[in-house]
Every structure is written in C-alpha cells, then in structure tokens.
Amino acid sequence: MFDALSDRFDGIFKRLKGRGRLGDAEVDEVLREIRVALLEADVNIAVARGLVGRIRERCVGEELSRSLSPAQQVIKIVHEELIETLGGETMKVTFASKPPTVVLMAGLQGAGKTTTTAKLARWFKQQGRNPLLVGADLQRPAAVEQLRTLGSQIDVPVWSEPTDPVAVAEGGLAEARRLGRDVVIVDTAGRLAIDAEMMEQVRQISGAVDPHYTFLVIDAMTGQDAVSVAQAFHETLALDGVILTKLDGDARGGAALSVKEVVGRPIAFASTGEKIADFDQFHPDRLAGRILGMGDVLTLIEKA
C-alpha cells in the first residue's frame, strides 16, 4: 500500500528519528514530493497548489501519533484530502416527476460518449427504467450506426434522423413520449471546448431538451487541459456531473480531481472497459488511492 509516495518519503523521514512533530524543513520537502506525485498523476497545477496548501496546514498543525510512522501519517492526510476533494456524497440519480428523464452527454472528441451512452442505458435498465437513445452526432462518420449497434446489444431502441442535431434531440424527446420511454439519453458529437460554433450547437441542443442531467464525459488519460475543458463545458451547459472513462488503463486519473475541483459537481460514474458492462458508479476513495500510486484496481478486482 501507498508504495509510490511512501518511497519518495523514505529518505526524508529517516532523518526525523522519532521526533514527535515535523519540522518546517521536512514539511517543505514532503510537500515538494507530494506536488510532484500529483503532477505526475496529471492533477492540474493550480489544483495541486490548492491541495498542497491544505495538506501543509494539516501537516504543520497535527501532532504525530506514535502508532503510525510519520510517512504513513502524511499519506493518510494526503489521502483524506484527495477523497474530500474528489468526493462529497456519491451522486444519487433521481427521476423527473413528469417523464421522460432527459440525460445529455457531452465532451471532447473520442472521450467515450457514445459507448458511455449505451452503458448508462444499460444501467438505467437495471434500475427498472425504459430508456431511449438519441443519436444527435450527425458529424462523425458512422456515429449513429455505432449507437444503433450498441443499442441493439442491450436491446434499447435508438432514434435519429439525418436532419440537424437540435432537431434530432427534439425529435428524440417526442419519440420517447410517443413510445412511453421514461429515460432519454442524447449522444452528441465530440467537440473542442474552444470551438465556439460547436459549443453554441450543444447549448442549443441543451435548450431544446432541457436535460435533467448533463454529463461531461472525460478520458482518465487527460492531462493539464482537463481544467479548461471542464470550465468551458460547465459555463456552456451547467453540468450536473462527470463520467470518467478508460479507467481500465494505468493512467493515474488526476484529471478527474481537477475537473471535480473546477466544476464542483460529482463524478457520477466510472467506465472501466470497452464492454457495455464495464461501468459503475464512482468511488472517490479508490481514485484517491490510484492518484497516489497505491496500485488501485480495487474496482477491477471487485468485479472479477
């Protein structure tokens, strides 16, 4: 446990030799290592700075206990801060009093929106709902075909038409009412946060269907740019949550921390593979461990 970071601390703490409290010099050194660990995990610089500040306060303030080594105690503090930053309460999905409950998916190109749309539909089905998928990505070649294929795999209908994305979204909502489907999930084209025209388009889609939930789908491998992306999508769409994808790899996923900090909305779901079943609600403690290099995979282990 705590391998990566505690290795870094080894040398520092050897010099402590049983003193009850960390000196300023040690604290500085420890915090430098923590900052590096966070940056290597892709936590945004500004977010890392805030976190390190909070960790500093606690490291200086707390009396070291004798039952734990200083390294363990500092890591415990870091871990707790990460969980707090990531977490708060897990998102509880509620449903519209007047169905259908509309969910809008948005994000950068290739983040995993279309796949996640199907995963989420399966999840809703497991909650006893009857979703309809709406293919409002008319841009990427074969995007609707991709959604239809995924829909048929989970036995969920898919609606689209070759008009324009806003009309498709509206049409999809009407179709859901006609068919009596109680959840509508709208898949949208990938777009860059700095693409004003495309951001306006997704704003209009959102305006047309008035979603109950708007999710930003974000790739766990994302680097420093995650913060500006999340900011831009949040300003345009007022996000309700984040869905983190591709957690089955070895990316530390610090971007999630950055996004959570910036958007202030929960990370609702986590995606851990290409198969539709590789999807679950998000657990902050597991990601916190992963960012610290604890060799996470608790989620994966539990599933196996």
Add this chain to the structure above:
Amino acid sequence: GKARATLAGYVGSVLGRSGIDAETWDELEEALLLADVGVGPTMEILDHVRARVKDEGITDPEALVEVLKAELKDRIGGGDRTLRRDVSDGRTCVWLFVGVNGVGKTTTIGKVAARERAEGRQVLLAAGDTFRAAAAEQLEMWAERAGADFVRGAEGSDPSSVIFDGVQRAASRGHELVLADTAGRLHTKVNLMEELAKVRRVSDREPGQVAEVLLVIDATTGQNGLTQARQFAEAADVTGVVLTKLDGSAKGGIVVAIQTELGIPVKLVGLGETAADLVEFDPDEFVEALFASASTPAAHRETP
C-alpha cells in the same frame, strides 16, 4: 490568476520583468508543466537552460526565452520524420496505425488516404478494427470520401487476416499503399498487445511489408502518453507518432518526452476532423505554438 494560466501568460509575465529571478524560473517551470511536458523532462530542460544562461551570462528575459525555445526545438527536432515507402521489390507497402482508444486512428487514416490519393497513388484501407461498433463503417466512409479501395471482415473476425486480405488484394491490383486500421487498445491489456504484435508480423508477410507503424497520440493526453508509447513501441516497433487534436487548447507536450526518451519522432499532426486537417510535424511551429496563447490554437478549424 486566469491571465497567467496559459503559457503565453507565463511567458508574458517573464518577459515583463527587467531581469531573471527565482520567480522567472518558477513561471517557466509551470508553463512547461501546464503544456504536459511532465515533471522529469521539465526539470531536465530547465537545468540545461539554466546552465546555458549561466555560461553565456544571459540576464535578459527575452534571451532566456529564446534559449528555452532552442532547447525545446533541439529535443523535438531530431530523428527522421519522413514517411517511409521503401519496400523490397514486388512487395506492397503497409502503414499500420496503432494507439489507445479514441485518439484518432481511423480519422487519421482517412486524412492520409485523401492526401495520398490527391498525390495520385492507389490506396487501400484495411478495416483491422473488427471489435468496436461500426468501426468498419466509419473507415468505409473515409474510403469513399478519399476514393480509396476498402477491405473489411466480419465483426469479431481476426484482425490479422482482414489486414492480410487487404494486402493481398492491394498487391493483386497493383496498389501502392495499404493503410491498416487497428482497434483502439490500452497498452496495459496484455492479450490485445500480443494481438497487435501478431498484426504487425502478419502484415509484414509477403506480399506485404510494413514500412511505418504510426502511434497516434491525442494532444490532450497527460503523463500516461509516455507509457503508451513505450508499450506500443515494444509490441509493434513504432516508427513514428501522429499527434492529433492539436487544434484544441491542449499543447501535446508529452511528445517532447516521447521523442527524448524513446527516440520516436512525431511525423504528422492532426488539426481537425476533416480530410484536409493533416500537416507534417514542424518542430519550430510546435514550439512556437507551445508559447502561443491558448485562445489562438495552432491552426484554425476548417468547417466541413
């Protein structure tokens, strides 16, 4: 603050002061980290720059920034960036596109095909992604757009055989080039990486010969990009990198580490979603773009 949260902002601040002080170095460090250059490479780069500044007695911030740019260009400028077409007599040239999920492999193939066709070459696209929903349909649409020949297999069929079929057909029809798509895969999936090694071996059999294995890296990728490159290089003997989505706000700094540590040069750059949005990698432009403001991306988006 927000003004400084871009490289241009940092550099502007550095240039705005009359001399070089501790804050100058801190700001340059943050600037590089923010571009996803990574902690290790950033320290190394700045150590070199610091040594030069000392040796040459540089006191002017402007000269310092020039030294930094030169250092970066030096790191990223090495290696042979030409795309190889040379194959043994009677063999058909194969370029293989590999990478993690969603980075832009299929789209890049479409762009390369369009460019090759425009230069008068006969090209075949082989749909070696037999896994992802509608992956073959997506590639087929690109083949149609480019006027390229196209081969696909049944869903779930062996990717090596599909690509080999494509190579045989290209050879029999006298096409000059086969562009082989592969399914996105995380570099941590041992079986999928073995499958990729096999794809490479089989593509290299008569009548085909692999001349390029292009690793596609998404510019938004953080520190995980280096691990990706290492693992793909090991499995498939990567010959070059395609850096996609550089039209966004992410700077793609991870390629500095990929080139420096693994010696894999960036050969092509993706700047959008249309066939025309592909350019040769230019180290000078890349470094200048690192220092450009985030709101003016390296190239403007071309609307389809």
